[in-house]
Amino acid sequence: MRAGGAGCPAGLLLAVGWLLLVGLQASQAANVTAVQDSGLAHEGESESEADEEAENDTDMPESEVPLEAEEEVQNRTIIKEVEFGMCTVTCGVGFREVILTNGCPGGEAKCVVRVEECRGPVDCGWGRPVSESLESARLSCVHISPANRFRFMWKLLKPDQQPVVLENDSAVLEVQRELHPMAFECDTLDNNELVASVRFTVYTTNELQMRRTSRPDTDAVLVFVLTIGVIICIFVIFVLIFIIINWAAVKTFWGAKSSTTEMHSEMSSMRYKDSTSIEQSPTDIPGREDDALSEWNE
Structure with a gap:
């Protein structure tokens, strides 16, 4: 009886201990799941807040965009146009200017970017x-x-x-x-x-001397011709300026001259008519006298 009675309490104790361990494990698992659920909830809230902030940023008006960013965008979108100047030589090797016609600093219309080498015919x-x-x-x-x-x-x-x-x-x-x-x-x-x-x-020395002596005559003729040409051009320019300034007087003068010409032409035509009538009158008068005599005889 004692042996059986002693064995029963030991078994009960083992059973109770096992139940306690199972309960503790279950409670720990529930706590872990609760913590995970709360973390997920916090992550969801943070994601929603980030989305709201992004939406608020996109809803900002364009006027709040920094001016510096706009200037950088404009500078990037400017298309630089380049043209080349005349080469300093017509043959061989020389230099030319590279001119920028769009995008110059300071709003200038044109600016020289660099000077580069250029080549012409060999x-x-x-x-x-x-x-x-x-x-x-x-x-x-x-x-x-x-x-x-x-x-x-x-x-x-x-x-x-x-x-x-x-x-x-x-x-x-x-x-x-x-x-x-x-x-x-x-x-x-x-x-x-x-x-x-x-x-x-x-x-040779003799040829050089001959060329030097013959060259001044040619140069003198060229200088004379150029001088005469310049004088004639200046005279024509002054005449045109005078006509433009005194256009009313010139117009009146030409009108009077044209009227006198017309009067002379009319007078000459009248004189011509008078001379023709005088030439025809002697032939007409004898005819009339003969007619009168014939009528008187009748």
Whole structure:
């Protein structure tokens, strides 16, 4: 009896302990689910608040947009238009301006953006010496600064023969005059590419003197012709200005002249009529007298 009675309370205790553990686990699980549900509710509320703020931001009037942002957008949308100026040379290599016609700072209509290199036809024809005297002449190749970026090749031209390449490779060549005229050619190369070619004629001393003596006569004739042309143009301009200023007097003068011309023409026509009537009257009078005599005889 004691043994059985002692075993029963132990079993009861084990059962009660097991029930308590199960109850504790269930309560903990319920608390966790409640916490998760509350977190989800807070997240939903925060998301709804964010959506409301976004809607409020989108509903802001355009007047509240910062002016700086508008200026940045306008600067980005401006289309810059560019045009190029005239090249400084008609052949070879030179410079030209790059001009901006839209989007200049300060509201200017046009502004120079930069200066860039430009090129024309390679053949520059026959050039003139930089300086010359009765003993020598200085010739220069076509180039722009810096000159050391180019390579120069001087040639002596001979009729019906191959050109002779000279040792001088600089941009300037000084030539002494000889008994016969000489022709030279200079090729300007940029990275082994021909960009300009010019030729020169170096005359003899006698030919140079003859050209210098004959040139002033030609220059004098040109100066005289140009002077006469300018004087005639100025005279015509003054006459036109006088006519425009005194247009009423000119109109009256031409009207009076035209009226006198008409009067002279009328008087000449009347004189012509009188002369014709006088020429016809002698033939008419004898006829009338004969008629009167015949009537008297009857």
